[in-house]
Amino acid sequence: EPEVTQTPSHQVTQMGQEVILRCVPISNHLYFYWYRQILGQKVEFLVSFYNNEISEKSEIFDDQFSVERPDGSNFTLKIRSTKLEDSAMYFCANLKGNTGELFFGEGSRLTVL
Amino acid sequence: SQQGEEDPQALSIQEGENATMNCSYKTSINNLQWYRQNSGRGLVHLILIRSNEREKHSGRLRVTLDTSKKSSSLLITASRAADTASYFCAGANQAGTALIFGKGTTLSVSS
Numbered sequence: 001e002p003e004v005t006q007t008p009s010h011q012v013t014q015m016g017q018e019v020i021l022r023c024v025p026i027s028n029h030l031y032f033y034w035y036r037q038i039l040g041q042k043v044e045f046l047v048s049f050y051n052n053e054i055s056e057k058s059e060i061f062d063d064q065f066s067v068e069r070p071d072g073s074n075f076t077l078k079i080r081s082t083k084l085e086d087s088a089m090y091f092c093a094n095l096k097g098n099t100g101e102l103f104f105g106e107g108s109r110l111t112v113l
Numbered sequence: 114s115q116q117g118e119e120d121p122q123a124l125s126i127q128e129g130e131n132a133t134m135n136c137s138y139k140t141s142i143n144n145l146q147w148y149r150q151n152s153g154r155g156l157v158h159l160i161l162i163r164s165n166e167r168e169k170h171s172g173r174l175r176v177t178l179d180t181s182k183k184s185s186s187l188l189i190t191a192s193r194a195a196d197t198a199s200y201f202c203a204g205a206n207q208a209g210t211a212l213i214f215g216k217g218t219t220l221s222v223s224s
Contacts, residue, residue, distance in 0.1 A: 043217075056206075091155055100144050102212060104155035
């Protein structure tokens, strides 16, 4: 089964610092997603990315956040000037073909102190 | 907006019993999916049911969909301790491009 790989698995940062979370998607899957899950809470949609452009984003995905494909394969989520409430698990996901099924990575745990 | 809302929030059963989880959603969907999450791990896709389907089976899983009531149920038969996890329903929007998840049902199966 192909895998979505996320790094780092855990990052601790100081409030106000910038954080970059990375995702290596399954090759040839064109839709990418970022989700966030605050500990013990629901999985929240942040943004979907298709063909190198944002296709949809939620209210959570404000100017503090940005997504990029810096080298055509990796996929990053940047959080500028982190806040305490940004502490969460961040999941990257790929869409499987036309089924709508998502393949999730294992997540990156972000702790903002 | 939250697309899925699971019920109950928590469920504790004995091994061998069946577990039923329900999901309600608010807006029209293209399909509805159920995912499983072990503690601290990523989500794993379990089953997808399209808006024109009413019931689907996969192994010990049975999912139903009632679009008139905007609800779905997931039945796990003959549960095992390894089924202990959180289960989420997620609705795909009409474009099929975004899945919106509910809060999940935490299932505990004791042996």
